[in-house]
Amino acid sequence: MANLGINVGTDVKLAADDVTANGEAASRQWVGTVYDAVFSALKTVATAGTQERFTAFAGTLVCARADITALRTNTGAIFIGGANVDAATELGTLLEPGDTITVHIDDLYRLYLDAEVSGEGVSYTYYT
Secondary structure (H helix, E strand, O other), rough: OOOOOOOOOOOEEEEEHEEEOOOEEOOOEEEOOOOOOEEEEEEEEOOOOOOOOOOOOOOOOOOEEEEEEEEOOOOOOOEEOOOOEEOOEEEEEEEEOOOOEEOOOOOOOOEEEEEEEOOEEEEEEOOO
8 A cells, every 4th residue: 555645634635536446436535634643531510500621631632623522311401612611601502412513623621611410521532
């Protein structure tokens, strides 16, 4: 297999005439980004109405993107946003149980969440 020399974080588009399978041109295009690593974690809010950082790491948690899904077992909503996110006033991006959003952000330490119900939260996958 040939090394395409694609750098991590580079947007890639492979047209059908660029890709072959068993000697025949592929019938679909792929457009995406090449990531170095992928990590998954759970985050719950200890006390409803109290925003918490996504990560407990003090300092930066470098990433390129995060996919965030409200746990399906949640009974209330989750709000995602900056340091002023607040479930009580519905400030932030609303996630109902099972909802997913993708956030393009360079540092998970800058992202917060709050929950309407204590102990509820999200599952998230982040890409570096």
